[in-house]
Amino acid sequence: xxxxxxxxxxxxxxxxxxxxxxxxxxxxxxxxxxxxxxxxxxxxxxxxxxxxxxxxxxxxxxxxxxxxxxxxxxxxxxxxxxxxxxxxxxxxxxxxxxxxxxx
Numbered sequence: 001x002x003x004x005x006x007x008x009x010x011x012x013x014x015x016x017x018x019x020x021x022x023x024x025x026x027x028x029x030x031x032x033x034x035x036x037x038x039x040x041x042x043x044x045x046x047x048x049x050x051x052x053x054x055x056x057x058x059x060x061x062x063x064x065x066x067x068x069x070x071x072x073x074x075x076x077x078x079x080x081x082x083x084x085x086x087x088x089x090x091x092x093x094x095x096x097x098x099x100x101x102x103x
Contacts, residue, residue: 019052019062029059034068042068043078047088 013021022030029038038058045054046069055062072078 020055022061026056027059027061030061030064039068039072043072046078047082050088 012023012026015021020026024030038060041058042054042065045057046065049057051065051069052062055065058065069078073080
């Protein structure tokens with residue numbers, strides 16, 4: 001399956017799931033090692049705020065934040081995800097300010 005991306009103003013690209021792809025203005029820590037404080041922030045706020053909000057706070061891509069959360073859960077450092085019916089649903093930030101895109 002070919003990778004699809006949607007482009008909006010300011011050269012910000014989104015993947016087909018609505019996740020922002022790497023942009024140097026928003027992801028300054030991209031490719032740098034994780035600090036303990038960043039990891040602790042992820043563990044404490046991932047379920048409460050959602051991966052997109054945490055990604056902006058940590059200045060990393062949403063995909064990187066989600067992958068790190070998966071790895072921490074797999075290693076037993078982060079608590080497992082809640083069952084589907086008990087999860088908090090988080091809206092994508094771009095959907096609040098832009099029109100929905102038809103793929």
